[in-house]
Amino acid sequence: MIRKLRLKFVAVCMAMVTAVLAVVCLSIFAALQNNVEDLSRQVLLRVIQEAARPGGRKPEIGVEIGGDKLLLPYFTVTVWPSHEGGHTVYVTGGTYTGLEDTAELTAILEDCLNRPEMEGLIQNYGLRYLRRENGLYWSLAFVDISMERAMLREMMGSYLGIALAAFLLLLGVSALLARWATRPVERAWRQQRQFLSDASHELKTPLTVILSNAELLAAQPLEGRPARWTDNILSESQQMKHLVEEMLTLARADNQQTPAAVPAEVSLSDVAEDCALAFEPVAFEAGKPLEFVPAEGVAVLGDRDRLRRLVSILLDNAIKYGADGGTINLTLERTDRQARLTVANPGEPIPAQQLPRLFERFYRADASRGEQSGFGLGLSIAAVIAREHKGTLRAESDAESTRFIFTMPLKK
Numbered sequence: 001m002i003r004k005l006r007l008k009f010v011a012v013c014m015a016m017v018t019a020v021l022a023v024v025c026l027s028i029f030a031a032l033q034n035n036v037e038d039l040s041r042q043v044l045l046r047v048i049q050e051a052a053r054p055g056g057r058k059p060e061i062g063v064e065i066g067g068d069k070l071l072l073p074y075f076t077v078t079v080w081p082s083h084e085g086g087h088t089v090y091v092t093g094g095t096y097t098g099l100e101d102t103a104e105l106t107a108i109l110e111d112c113l114n115r116p117e118m119e120g121l122i123q124n125y126g127l128r129y130l131r132r133e134n135g136l137y138w139s140l141a142f143v144d145i146s147m148e149r150a151m152l153r154e155m156m157g158s159y160l161g162i163a164l165a166a167f168l169l170l171l172g173v174s175a176l177l178a179r180w181a182t183r184p185v186e187r188a189w190r191q192q193r194q195f196l197s198d199a200s201h202e203l204k205t206p207l208t209v210i211l212s213n214a215e216l217l218a219a220q221p222l223e224g225r226p227a228r229w230t231d232n233i234l235s236e237s238q239q240m241k242h243l244v245e246e247m248l249t250l251a252r253a254d255n256q257q258t259p260a261a262v263p264a265e266v267s268l269s270d271v272a273e274d275c276a277l278a279f280e281p282v283a284f285e286a287g288k289p290l291e292f293v294p295a296e297g298v299a300v301l302g303d304r305d306r307l308r309r310l311v312s313i314l315l316d317n318a319i320k321y322g323a324d325g326g327t328i329n330l331t332l333e334r335t336d337r338q339a340r341l342t343v344a345n346p347g348e349p350i351p352a353q354q355l356p357r358l359f360e361r362f363y364r365a366d367a368s369r370g371e372q373s374g375f376g377l378g379l380s381i382a383a384v385i386a387r388e389h390k391g392t393l394r395a396e397s398d399a400e401s402t403r404f405i406f407t408m409p410l411k412k
Contacts, residue, residue, distance in 0.1 A: 002186045009178040010171070017170045021163045029156055036148055037128075040072070041119065044130040047074055047093075048141040073144040075099060079109065080137045094142075112140060121145070206240045209233075263301040265411055268339050269294055271304060272332045275311040279319065288322050288345070290315070293331040298339045299411040302389045310385040310393075311341065313378040314404050318345035321402075329401075334410070341406045350397040358395050359383040382406075 075094025079087050089109065091100050099105045104125075111122055112129050119130045126146045132139045213233050276292035283290035300307075311330075318328045322345030329344040350358070359379050379393075382404075386393035391408030 002182055002189060005185065006175075006178040006182050009181060010174045013174040013177070014167075014171060017167065017174070021167060025156070025159055025163055028159055029152075032152060032155060036152065040128055040143060040145070040148065041130070043072070044074075044119075044128065044141045044143055047076055047143075048130055048132055048139050050093075072147060075142055077105075077109065077140045077142070078137055079113070079140065108142070109140070112142075113138070206237070210237065210240075264304070266300055266302050266304045266307060268298040268300050268307065268341065269296055269332060271308050272311055272330060272341060275308060275315055276330050279312070279315045283315075283319050283328055286319050287324055288319055288326055288328050290319075290328045290330065293329070295332045295334045298332060298334050300339055300389070300408055301411050302408070306385045306388065310382045310406065311343075313382040314341075314343040314406070317378055317404070318343050318402075321345065321347060323347040337410060338407045339410055342403055344401040344403040346401050349399050350395070350402055352397075355395045355397060359393070379404075 073095045075096040076092045078090045078092050080090070082088050087109075089100070089105070091105075108122060108125055108127065111124070112131060118132070119128075121128050122142075126144060126149075127142045128145050129143075130141045210233050213230075217230070217233075273292065273294060276290060280290050315328070315330065322328055326346035329342070331342045331344070333340040333342075359382075383393050386406055386408070389408045391406060393404065393406045396403045396405065
């Protein structure tokens with residue numbers, strides 16, 4: 001799918017580029033052609049005026065294209081009507097020789113005089129003509145346009161070469177842009193597939209337990225049914241409900257459908273202290289004592305319940321995955337502009353390349369983490385809450401401890 005999307009992106013870009021290049025090339029060609037034709041008409045007019053003067057000089061005519069002057073072969077003719085109903089033809093000037101009394105000249109003049117237009121092209125001979133009536137006779141001027149056309153073709157060939165080079169260059173740029181533009185889509189597509197796979201895996205276990213216990217209940221007489229089977233069904237159902245609620249929370253965040261709470265002044269100091277008191281017994285029972293280093297008067301703007309959930313997720317994560325007997329540290333600090341909350345737990349260091357992935361859904365850094373309770377969605381939800389409060393949540397890990405650091409702006 002991603003490959004087709006990239007190809008479609010490149011195809012659309014190149015179609016637009018081709019259209020633009022075609023319009024530019026055609027516009028340049030039309031402008032050059034009109035310019036050359038206008039100059040050619042001007043020199044034809046000058047030639048016919050010079051030829052009409054007694055003792056007129058033989059001018060040298062040409063057109064300038066791209067800074068080069070192109071000399072155009074020409075000739076002028078005077079046509080007098082004769083008493084017998086025919087015409088007397090005089091070649092009065094030009095760069096051609098041996099034209100008088102030739103069948104070619106006769107054919108050119110017949111074609112020119114039979115046309116109603118006073119100027120135009122004689123395609124069969126590659127000539128542009130200008131005709132002027134001077135009372136008793138006709139003055140005609142002809143200029144050869146084969147060299148003019150050859151130069152136009154040469155110049156257009158150069159422009160087409162430039163256009164082709166530009167097309168190939170833009171094709172490469174479009175391919176790179178397509179890869180860059182579809183990278184978020186590819187990442188989202190990969191995460192979605194992984195999300196569905198992991199969600200199916202997480203739901204499979206409780207469903208299997210529920211079905212197994214339900215089958216046992218159905219097969220057992222009513223008076224002999226152990227209560228533990230009902231308890232198993234209830235426990236696994238609650239676990240599935242919790243998983244679905246967390247998945248729904250993330251889905252709403254993705255679709256920006258999370259109900260927007262009105263920002264209110266919240267004492268992050270009180271929130272952190274409440275969470276520390278709530279998790280202190282849990283940490284003690286797990287053999288991982290919790291130490292809290294508070295900072296007084298840390299006020300922020302946000303949603304108290306969601307900030308409490310963020311801190312709770314970080315403490316729950318530290319207790320679950322901290323080393324046995326190690327101390328969990330919750331620290332709240334205040335800087336000039338930000339509140340900084342850190343939850344640290346001792347344990348095996350997490351490789352640097354895995355740290356950003358800790359906030360991916362269902363991700364666990366190692367197999368041992370997968371044995372712990374939970375679904376791997378807590379840190380993803382915490383990251384969403386951090387973004388909602390214009391803050392950041394990042395992870396650090398070394399031989400001493402693994403630390404999750406949450407920062408957000410202070411109330412101004």
